[in-house]
Structures are given as structure tokens and as C-alpha cells.
Amino acid sequence: MQSYEIRKMATPLCQPAASHFIDGTFMEDRTGPEILSVNPVDGEIIAKLHGATSCIIEKAIASAKRAQKEWARKGPAERGRVLSRAADIMRARNMELSVLETRDTGKPISETLVADAASGADCLEYFGAIAATLSGDSIQFGEDWVYTRREPLGVCLGIGAWNYPIQIAAWKAAPALACGNAMIFKPSEVTSLSALKLAEILTEAGLPPGAFNVVQGAGDVGAELATHPAIAKVSLTGSVKTGARVASAATAGIRPVTMELGGKSALIVFDDADVEAAVSGAILGNFYSAGQICSGLSGILCGGP
Structure with a gap:
């Protein structure tokens, strides 16, 4: 009976309005390769999307660059309030998000209800709370002194794994946004749906359009983004093999990378x-x-x- 209820609730949630979320709205380019979102439990195709073309990537980059400047001008406390509101919205919609995640990943609803969107909301809340405390230092050297200040990097790239889609998206977005950066997030092409919901929620919470964009695609899209000159930082969660390729490509442009790679x-x-x-x-x-x-x-x- 529970399985039947999940199916009934999830059906209208699965097919998004379009494949990508850019500049605060859904965007489509059907010339990109088709991506099928498949329920691993029974093989049912629950959504059809398209990978990002170079045109889509450039639109995402342009809007993120523009939005990042607006977002960075906001005070840290104001940025924190936006993240906190997003956390509240995620918790209010935990059932909806969990059902979607269950169908897209094949994980049991008993797990997604407590471990996926819920932990993503916790992360947004945490970084929302500390946003106003992220400051520089003043250092005394006798009668001389120096000071440091924290400034946003710019447009950051997040690349997610398939096993915890919305959690990873929130974990990458929260610290980047709290510090005044914009983020372009590429979910795994295997589980591509819930990141779009997170983008909607962040926009609803008050994030400027373009400050969190979602583009779909496989490794070629990740590579094009990771080597784009406008990307200031790359954060990836995935396999060691994928991490080695992305790190090599990203560091060629002298940009920092953060890797959370699979291990046992x-x-x-x-x-x-x-x-x-x-x-x-x-x-x-x-x-x-x-x-x-x-x-x-x-x-x-x-x-x-």
C-alpha cells in the first residue's frame, strides 16, 4: 500500500517544466542529448530531460556572473536569512521532496524522509546562521598591524553524485552562497530531478535569479564547465576516477578544487x-x-x- 501511495503522490512531481534552471526560471534546449530519469526499482522512465548545450552553459555562466555581484552586495546577515528561509521551505516540503528522491534514486522512503532533503535543510540552516560571523582578522605586530578580509571567489561549480542528489546540492550550495558566491550545479545525469526543486526553493526564499543555476548533462558538460574561464572554484562529489579527471582539468586554469571522492x-x-x-x-x-x-x-x- 505504501508503494502505491508513493507512486500516486510522485507522478505529477517527476517531469520538470524544463531540463535546466537558469536565471530564476526553467529553460530548455532540445538539441541537447536526451537524458532519461529511470526508477531503479522497476525500470520505469519517470522523466525525460536534455543535456546542456554550449548555448545553455553560456547562459548559465552569464546569469551567474551577473547575479553574483548582486548577491555579494547584500549583507552577510541578509544572505543568511535567505538560506534560513530556504531551509524552512525544504522542511515544510520534506514529504514531497523525499517521494521524488525515492523514485529517482530507488532508495526506500524511510531513508529519504530522514537523510536527504532533511539533512540538506540542516546544512542551509547552519550556514545561514553563521553567514554574519564569517569575517577577517586583525593581527598585531608590535605597533604595526595587518588585517584580512574575506571576499567571494565569484562563480563556483558544483558537480553532484547520484546517491544523495539533493543533499549534495545543498551541501555545496550553502557555504558558497553564505560567502557571497554564485553556484552552477550539475547533478548526476542518473539522478537529475531534485536539484531543480532546490533551485526553485532557493529562488522562492529570496535568492537573486541566477545565483544558483542547475544545468543537466554527463561528463562532457562537467568538463566544459570545469574548464570555463569564468568558473572560480570547482567542488565535486564522485568517484576517484572522475575526480582525477576533473581536478586535472580544473587546476589547468589555476582554480581551487574540492573533492569528496568515493572510498571504503x-x-x-x-x-x-x-x-x-x-x-x-x-x-x-x-x-x-x-x-x-x-x-x-x-x-x-x-x-x-
């Missing part, structure tokens, strides 16, 4: 451990989110004789 960890159980807790931790580490998390376990090492 071992669970070490000592001989004095609580066995029940160890078993519970092993099950959680191996099977939470079907094991598709950056801290998934690759082995269990037990102590003792």
Missing part, C-alpha cells in the same frame, strides 16, 4: 567490543543506502584469538 572503510571489532553493537554497526555500514555511501564498509576485522 574497514570496521575493526576488538575482543572487548559489544557484539550486538558491532553486528548492528556492520549491517548499517554495509547495507544502508544499499551500500552506496562514501563511508561504506569493505571489510570487517575482528580482534581476539
